[in-house]
Amino acid sequence: MTTVTTSASRGQHNSGGLPAEVTSFVGRRQEVAEVRQLLSVSRAVTLTGAGGVGKTRLALRVAHEVRRAFRDGVWLVELAALENPGMLARAVAETLEIRDHSTDPPLQVLADHLRDKQTLVILDNCEHLVDECAVLADTLLRAAPELRIMATSRHVLGIASEHAVPVTPLPLPDGDGAPLETLTQTDAVQLFTERARAVLPSFAVTDDNRDVVTGIIRRLDGLPLGIELAAVRLRALSAEQLLERLDDRFRLLTGGSRAVLPRHQTLRALIDWSHALCSEEERLLWHRASVFAGSLDLEGAETVCSGTGIDREDVLDLVIGLVDKSVLIREDHPGGVRYRMLDTLRQYGRERLCERGEEARLRRRHRAYYRDLAGRARAEVFGPEQVAWFNRLQLEHANLRSALDGWLATPADAAIGLSVATDLLYHWITSYYLGEGRAWLERGLAAVTSPDDVRGRALWAGGWLAVIQADLPAARAMLEECHRIGERLGDESLLGYAELFTGMVAMFQERPRDAIVSYEHALERHRGTGDPVGLALSLIRLSLARSFVGESDAAIDAAEQALKVCDAHGDGWHKAYTMMALGVEVWRQGDLPRATELERQSLAFNRSLGDLLGVGITIEVLAWIAATQGLHERAGRLLGVLETVWSLVGAPLSGYGHLAGYHEECQARVREALGEAAFAAAVRRGARLPYEEAVAYALQEDKPGGPDPKEAPEARGEQAALTRREREIAQLVAQGMTNKEIAASLVIAQRTAEGHIEHILTKLGFNSRSQIAVWVGEQARADGDALS
Template identity: 70%
Template sequence: MTAVTASTCRGRPSGGLPAEVTSFVGRRHEVAEVKQLLSASRVVTLTGVGGVGKTRLALRVGVEVRRAFRDGVWLVELGALDCPAMLDQVVTEALEIRDHTGDPPMRVLTRFLRDKQLLLILDNCEHMVGDCAVLAEALLKAAPDLRVLATSRQALGIAGEQAVSVAPLPLPGREEPRPPLDALVRQDAVRLFVERARAVLPSFEITEDNRDVVTRIVRRLDGLPLGIELAAVRLRALSAEELLQRLDDRFRLLTAGSRAVLPRHQTLRALIDWSYTLCLDHERLLWQRASVFAGGLDLEAAEAVCSGDGIAREDVIDLVIGLVDKSVLMREGHPGGVRYRMLETLRQYGRQRLADSGAEAELQTRHRRYYRDLAARARAEVFGPHQVAWFGRLQREHHNLRAALDSWLSTPAQTGAALGMAGDLLYHWITSYYLGEGRDWLRRALSADAASRGAPEPVRGRALWAASWLAVIQADIPAATAMLEEARRLGEGAGDEAVLAYVALFSGMVAMCEGRTPAAIELYRDALARHRRTGDPAGIALSLIRLTLAHSFSGDSSRAVAAGEESLSVCEAHGDAWHKAYTMMALGVEVWRQGDLARATELETESLTFNRVMGDRLGAGLNIEVLAWIAAGQGRSQRAARLLGVLEGMWTSVGAPLSGYGHLIRYHEECRAALREELGETAFEAALRRGARMPTEEALAYALGEEGRAEQAGREEPAAAPLTRREKEIAELVAQGLTNKEIAASLVIAQRTAEGHVEHIMTKLGFTSRAQIAVWVGEQARADGQDGLS
């Protein structure tokens, strides 16, 4: 049997915090102050104007206090969220809680957090400060060991809150005699300017000749980090003197602005206005159009949505490079490719310019159509070799998918498109942390479509059976039954074999949940026959997986194994990995039941290896369940009890034990009772607690039997060769197959410079070919992704 692999990894590094991509400058006093306040107060809010560095300060504090919080430090990014009603759900997703209960998100959150020692960073609260205040207060009351660190332009205004006003970076004084040059360079504002200037002009230095000009630049920018960073990048094209001259001119134009607005707000607006005017006409147009994206975009999306009406598709890449060069767009490398992100302040500025131009509605239409089509393409690839790559891509596009769905639902007579899109994203809802949200989108779209009847019957039928699967996973059997009955009526009326096949499949799952195993088997057989007639390999695999489990549960081993082996053949013939992992889980249950513990271990371990990389908590939980039963059968009682302890925390995060596989609870309870009797109450409970306290990655390694090897590898593995940020960026481009000339064009550097970087990379890593660099980049991406699982 071939190993299950995944081409992309989920999760974030540092247990919920993104990696820092630029150096953190200064703020030592503020970091110390916020850390001290967090030790004494349960909620601290960093306030200040846009661009002052509240987010960077919060993230730095989070990194430094991480060890003090047993359950981690978690970032909730709210800048791209426009709908306050989604706030609870967004926090749930940021904590990577998979809710299978169907409970309201707030109830899920309070239940999950009540025994957690955790720091929650709520970033960019200003546009929904009241809702954030209500949320924070409710969570703090429910979870005694929770701390909240918020960033906002105003305090939340809740009891016990400590507000810290984040000031601009300290500026050089005007004292005479002037301080020595080395003292000037240590000033935070000057140091930030120099570091960011060197990123675009490596030869830049503070000298006696330019010190006064640099001092005046950072003063004119009021020490605002965003302003300094946006200005420093202009040194690629301007001298420091030219930069200062243009800053002065621009600010004088705005002296007649409203005195009711804080001066720093005027300064930031002036700086962004100035950055906008420095762009070429087509770059400004792309800036406006790119602001319609939520949470970032890739080049394909930029070409599809932003081209036309003045921008040729083939020119988009050059315009993107121009905006990256001007720090309007930020380039981010991902295992699936390069993405671009705009600072929220700049995105809001571009969105206002877009609205003023009268083109906002047209761009929203393009945006939602693009993501509707993207969802349809993902559905077409749901069973095959590109499946996992699509799972990762949809994960990265989640904010845009959400915005598109909301736009479709908000557009009269377009509810059918919303319904089709929500149904097409079924596997995204199941394989990510968005099951509850996906069910809500389907519920809203089904309700809207019932009123307008805008969707064709096959689309509504598909949405109904998709929503029923989510309801089954959440153990909401009455809702699933009602939706399946409506889908059945639609399928029979239209003679739609595909809809009837899935109705039979999920009706079988309902029957298994209700203890009607013979009826379930007949329904699964009906589903399998229909899926074979329609030629749907995903439906065939799902039916065979469920037949494997049902035959096993009824004691029919030969049919269970036959169904499982056929499912493996179907998956392998199509290059599918996700369904294959679940097939191996199901086969592992039957092989364990037969007493072949070695083979069962092999199946569950291979399945768990895939689910670990995918971040599929439900799949991993099922694997660990079977591995616990296997360990008990091998007489490894302590290991079995610890694995059951691991499951207590894992099933809590998922939302319900054995969600969608409730008939297996019998084996769980039998194993638990046998271990309690064998170990005794005290030893059994101690082993459970030990397993429940294990961090997720450590628990997964323990379940896979890797804990000893991992520790040994940690002692023996040499440190990775240190690459600079620029070298890592170039290494990623090499891995993507770019030539030195193409790398130079992408980064807007000389080809000779690119060649020199590649040579340095090979020297540092001890490599002799570009192919070795590509392999190394892939290994680093996989390692980073696994480190980020939590």
């Protein structure tokens, strides 16, 4: 079994929050079965063991095998790069893709989100945060009765409900007398063979080398990470040479004794050897790359790690060398290739960096690089590279967090940290980090009190985040101070943004005329400074406000101006919000096809970006349109979808509270048209859809031509609402199979089969298995008619 850690970025996710396995999983059948069984009876399972023993891979393998038993997903929370204990709850929330816009404490947000969820959360590498992980796990388990937590740690968490499973090295093979076929089936030999073939495709265990291979594994004490690091040496050495060098190295540590080494010494010695086999420049790059949190790309390595011993143009070859030696792990992302270092190797590199007296200097270079990166992102936030920057900052979040923590912990650098936190404003808004972003800004504002443009920018940025969180008193206070600083400095940009977000506060307080005045003033100032971001934001909000007071022509004019600004700069995100705003007014005027198309385009973009707030607002308008069209069943389901989306965001219509009246009117119209029972059923069906299916339903991707107003709403979408697995199980129900028989037929747990059947009943609005059977027959007849 290997301990390779894989990316948990959204681009790599499958199975509802698990990273894809980049190398094959070998062995551990008994351990997998034991942990699976424990998870069925215990709510907290901790895999304990030394570094390099394979805790993470065992946890991932179990998670992949049990994922179907958890209807709300299985999530891997990687904690190795998290240095600030205070960020633990936020790190878990962002992994679970919770975009909470409330002001509640992160742990409370987590507890509320998981309260009714059937979820498995894996807390990976807890040992440096063991007390904080214990508190978090205990709190969440008490709040969420269907939650399971699996942790990997060198120490147990120590909570009452915990079951600890020691993860030991792979059993050592018996090389004497065992048939070759039996020997090659042992876990340790299989792992060594597979990893050896990755670098030497012709490698095989034979009668000639069997003793050498078993000798290598014995010298490595069966440690999976040790086996992997040693196997890569076969690129340059024969198996005999590899064993000889292992013997020499380990004998030095024991004064010539052949006694088995303590395992931590074995691993340390092997890493020492890997280190010694690197060139001087490769070793230096290894040390310096250890300052990165999470992962790094080639640009980061070239900028931070070059100089004094490493020429920038040589970094690529050195990176390739470290990948070849399994020190760095290559990961492919849509934005390009990144490199990750196993935590054990990162800690080793950090120790060596400290020994050289270079850690402080490299951390400063790391922070400077991310200061410049944030500045570049801010400069290009309104343009064709916008989405690429949003995605890149997501991948760099662990590094950005580390850099911010370093600046704000140093009084002399706090102003830089505050400026960077402000530059990252769109990262906070478009990702899972809105609450975290506001916390960084508030920490910086507490440390940087000079009434200058740095504080002024941070104040209006914090004000915007507070508005989105509906924290109006805090927003007003920040915006008023920003206005005072702007007047003192004569800074039109500060004054423009203060006016813009003051207008948003007025809209929240149901003072649309005051809001319009503020938006107009903001617009005038941003035109004067030539700021396209300020122009677009002001025009979008002005359009919504004009629409709200019934000034249709002015609303459409403002939105069309905003579209021109966005198109002139190749912007997509602001354009999506502009189309949403324009769609609201077009709907109010009765042009339902155009309004639908505007909202669908906006929704498609926001889905691709993962912007839940944008997704929620556009689905709101689509629900209103459906109700106006008389598609009451569809409108009801969309209202149910919104329950899911707004629960993920943390607040309904976050930042757009003035539109709540339209939501209430839609709800009342659909309830009256369907009747209370049918309305509740439609909402329930929508709320039960998984997120991706829900958005696809809102986009009507199952029917590209769009809705037919004459189509009976009840007849639409029911089959599409079932997943492929659910349709398969529905067929087996129709054949009269019991839950146990279905589970055996599909090789799944009976509990899983029962869960699927419950989902089918809920989605179709049925209350018995016989209704499912009738429905399957009707679908089959309908399909036959369509083919005849």
